[in-house]
Amino acid sequence: MGTTKIINVLKDDVFEEIFELVRTTDAREVIFVLPKKSKLFSKEEHFLALSADAKRTEKTLSILCANQKINEKAHTYDFNILSSQNKQTQKAETKQKAKLAVANPTLNDDVHDESQDAYTDDIVVPSDERVLTSKEPEAEEETKIEEDNEYEDVVADEEKDYDEFEHDTEEENKEGSSNASFATVPMKQNGYRTVAARASKKLDGVVGTSPEDERNIHISQKREKNLSVDILKKKSSQKTPDIESVWHNIGRRENKSVWSEIRAKKPRWPRFSFPSFFRRKQRLEGRDFSIKKKMLVISGGIAAFIIALILFYPASAKITITPRKEPLSTRIQVEISDAFTSVDAVFHKIPGQFFSIERTINRSFVTLGEREIVQKARGIITVYNEYGSTPQTLIATTRFQSPDGLVFRTLKTIYIPPVRVDDGNIIPGKIEVEVIADKPGSDYNIDAAEFRIVAFKERGYLKRYEKMYGRSTKKFAGGVNGMAKVVTEGNYNEALKEITQELENEINSVLTNQTKNLELPFIPNIEIADIVSSAKIDEAAEEFTITISGTVRTAGFKKDDLFKLVQQIIEEKNQRTVVEDKIVIEFQNPRLVAEKDTLIVDAIISGSMYAMIDENQIINELLNKTEEEIKDYFKNLASVATAKVVLSPQWSKRIPEDIEKIHVTLEY
Numbered sequence: 001m002g003t004t005k006i007i008n009v010l011k012d013d014v015f016e017e018i019f020e021l022v023r024t025t026d027a028r029e030v031i032f033v034l035p036k037k038s039k040l041f042s043k044e045e046h047f048l049a050l051s052a053d054a055k056r057t058e059k060t061l062s063i064l065c066a067n068q069k070i071n072e073k074a075h076t077y078d079f080n081i082l083s084s085q086n087k088q089t090q091k092a093e094t095k096q097k098a099k100l101a102v103a104n105p106t107l108n109d110d111v112h113d114e115s116q117d118a119y120t121d122d123i124v125v126p127s128d129e130r131v132l133t134s135k136e137p138e139a140e141e142e143t144k145i146e147e148d149n150e151y152e153d154v155v156a157d158e159e160k161d162y163d164e165f166e167h168d169t170e171e172e173n174k175e176g177s178s179n180a181s182f183a184t185v186p187m188k189q190n191g192y193r194t195v196a197a198r199a200s201k202k203l204d205g206v207v208g209t210s211p212e213d214e215r216n217i218h219i220s221q222k223r224e225k226n227l228s229v230d231i232l233k234k235k236s237s238q239k240t241p242d243i244e245s246v247w248h249n250i251g252r253r254e255n256k257s258v259w260s261e262i263r264a265k266k267p268r269w270p271r272f273s274f275p276s277f278f279r280r281k282q283r284l285e286g287r288d289f290s291i292k293k294k295m296l297v298i299s300g301g302i303a304a305f306i307i308a309l310i311l312f313y314p315a316s317a318k319i320t321i322t323p324r325k326e327p328l329s330t331r332i333q334v335e336i337s338d339a340f341t342s343v344d345a346v347f348h349k350i351p352g353q354f355f356s357i358e359r360t361i362n363r364s365f366v367t368l369g370e371r372e373i374v375q376k377a378r379g380i381i382t383v384y385n386e387y388g389s390t391p392q393t394l395i396a397t398t399r400f401q402s403p404d405g406l407v408f409r410t411l412k413t414i415y416i417p418p419v420r421v422d423d424g425n426i427i428p429g430k431i432e433v434e435v436i437a438d439k440p441g442s443d444y445n446i447d448a449a450e451f452r453i454v455a456f457k458e459r460g461y462l463k464r465y466e467k468m469y470g471r472s473t474k475k476f477a478g479g480v481n482g483m484a485k486v487v488t489e490g491n492y493n494e495a496l497k498e499i500t501q502e503l504e505n506e507i508n509s510v511l512t513n514q515t516k517n518l519e520l521p522f523i524p525n526i527e528i529a530d531i532v533s534s535a536k537i538d539e540a541a542e543e544f545t546i547t548i549s550g551t552v553r554t555a556g557f558k559k560d561d562l563f564k565l566v567q568q569i570i571e572e573k574n575q576r577t578v579v580e581d582k583i584v585i586e587f588q589n590p591r592l593v594a595e596k597d598t599l600i601v602d603a604i605i606s607g608s609m610y611a612m613i614d615e616n617q618i619i620n621e622l623l624n625k626t627e628e629e630i631k632d633y634f635k636n637l638a639s640v641a642t643a644k645v646v647l648s649p650q651w652s653k654r655i656p657e658d659i660e661k662i663h664v665t666l667e668y
Contacts, residue, residue, distance in 0.1 A: 038065070323668065
C-alpha cells in the first residue's frame with residue numbers, strides 16, 4: 001500500500017530543501033502545509049519543478065494553504081487543493097469531548113512526522129477530481145472529533161501573527177515531535193468519504209481507528225488544535241486506502257522532525273528571518289569589544305610596520321649625467337701587424353693578423369672557331385734516366401720515337417736527373433717536357449705510349465738507348481691538316497674572364513672564413529700569378545684548358561683595439577673622451593709592406609667627443625647633500641650638460657652617506 005508524506009512549510013524555508021525532500025521520499029503522495037504568507041511557492045518555477053518531478057516519479061502532490069493566489073497557481077500545475085472547514089464548525093467541534101479506543105495500527109516508516117512546525121489551520125486531503133470548498137453544499141457525511149473542555153481556548157486562528165507562531169513552534173520543538181490521529185468512515189453520497197482529524201503538539205497516546213468505524217480519541221496533551229479534513233475521492237479511486245494508512249500509522253512514527261532529516265542528508269542552507277536576525281545581532285554585539293580590540297591590535301601593528309619601514313628602509317640615489325659634447329674630426333696613421341702584441345698610442349700601432357692566400361684552378365672550354373689549318377700535334381712526356389749516377393743533357397729538338405715510328409721533338413733543352421738510391425731502392429731520375437710532332441697531320445694525335453731516344457741508337461749507345469726513355473700518360477692532340485676547329489681570340493678572352501672570376505670568388509670565400517672575427521680596412525686586390533692554356537689563339541683544338549693562379553695579402557685587426565687606440569689619442573691630445581657608437585672611422589691609402597707582413601692605413605675619424613667625467617669624485621662630493629645643494633652642485637659643474645637625481649624612498653630628502661647606495665650612469 002502506498003504511503004503519504006506531509007511536509008509543513010515555514011515562511012522562510014528554502015525551495016531547494018523542500019524539493020530535495022520531495023525528490024528523495026518513497027511516499028506516493030506528498031501533502032504541503034503552507035502558511036498564509038510563504039516565499040516558497042511565490043514563483044511559478046517552484047510549481048513547475050515539483051510538477052515535473054511528480055510526473056516523472058508518479059507521485060501525487062497536494063497543497064493546503066489559506067492564500068487563494070497560491071491555490072490558483074497550484075491548481076494550474078495539477079496540484080490537489082485541500083480546503084479547510086470554516087472556523088465556526090471547528091469551534092463547535094472543539095467543545096465536544098471525544099474518547100476513542102484505538103487499536104494498534106501498523107507502523108509505516110515511510111510516513112514522516114511534520115507536525116513539529118505544523119501550520120495552525122485545517123488540513124484537507126486532495127481529491128483526484130475536484131475540491132470541495134466552503135461555498136459548496138456539504139452533502140457528505142462527517143465524523144466529528146471532540147476535544148476535552150480544557151483545550152477549548154487552544155484553537156489557533158489562521159490569521160494569528162506569524163512571529164508568535166514561530167515562538168510557539170520553538171517551545172514545541174523542545175517538548176518533542178508531534179503526532180496526529182485520524183478517523184475515516186465511508187460515504188453514502190456520490191461515492192466519497194470524509195475523514196476528520198485532530199493534530200496536536202505531541203501525540204504520545206494516540207489510538208487509531210479502523211476504516212469502517214468512528215471511534216473516540218483521547219489525547220493526553222495540554223495544547224491541541226481541532227482540524228477537520230474533507231477528503232473527496234471517487235469510488236473507483238485506489239488511493240483511499242493509502243490516505244487511511246497515513247492517518248492510522250502517523251501516531252506510531254519515529255519521534256523525529258523533518259528538519260532533522262534534512263540535516264542528516266546535507267547541511268542546512270542559510271536563511272533569513274527577523275527573529276534570527278535579531279538573535280544574530282545580539283551575538284555580534286556581544287563580540288564588539290573583542291573585535292574592536294583585535295582591530296586596535298592590527299592597526300597598531302600596521303602603524304609600527306610603517307614607522308619601521310620609514311626608519312630602516314635603505315635609502316639610495318640614482319644619478320644620470322649627460323656630459324657636454326663637442327664635434328670631432330681628425331686623421332691618424334695606423335700600422336697593423338701580427339708582430340705587435342698590444343695597442344701603442346705613441347707610435348699608433350695595433351696588433352693584427354697577416355693573411356696570404358694563394359689558389360690555383362683550371363677549367364676546360366670548347367673551341368668555337370673553324371678554318372683551314374696545317375698544324376702539328378703536341379703532348380707531354382716524362383723522360384726517365386735509369387742509366388747512371390750523372391745527369392743527362394738533352395738539347396732542344398731531341399727526337400723521341402713512338403712504337404709506330406712517329407717522331408716527336410722537344411721544344412727546349414732539358415737535364416735528366418741521375419739515378420739515386422733510397423733505402424736500398426734504385427729510383428730513376430725523371431723530368432717532364434713538351435714535345436711536338438715532326439710533321440703536321442692528325443696521324444700524330446696518338447694515345448699514351450713509350451718513346452725511345454733515336455740519337456742513342458744511331459750512335460750505338462745501346463745501354464743508354466734502353467735505360468733512357470720517355471713515357472706519356474695522355475693522348476697527343478692538335479695535329480691537323482685541313483678544316484679544323486680553332487681557338488679564336490674572343491673564345492679565349494671569354495674563357496679567361498670566367499676562370500679569373502671563379503678564382504677571385506674562391507680566394508674571397510677563404511679570406512672571409514679566416515677573418516670572421518676581425519675587421520679588414522679594405523677589400524684587397526687579388527694578384528694573378530700565372531695563366532697557362534693548352535691551346536693558344538688560332539690553334540686547332542676541339543677544346544682547351546686554362547690553368548690560373550692567384551694570391552691575396554692583407555691584415556686584419558680587432559675593432560676594440562682600434563677604438564682603444566683612438567680613445568687614448570683623443571684623451572691625450574684633446575682631454576676629451578669618445579664613445580664607440582658616436583664616431584665613424586674610414587680608411588684610406590692602404591700600403592702593404594710584404595717583407596714585414598705589415599699593413600699601413602690612414603684612419604679618418606669623425607663624430608662627437610665628450611667632456612671627461614670622474615664618477616667617483618662626483619659621488620664623494622654629493623654625499624649627504626640636500627636637494628637644493630644637489631642642484632647648486634651640478635649648476636657649477638661645467639663638464640655636465642644635464643643631470644637627473646632620483647632619491648629612494650620617496651620621503652628621502654638627502655643623498656645617502658653610504659657610497660655603495662649611490663649609482664651614477666653616464667648618458668651620451
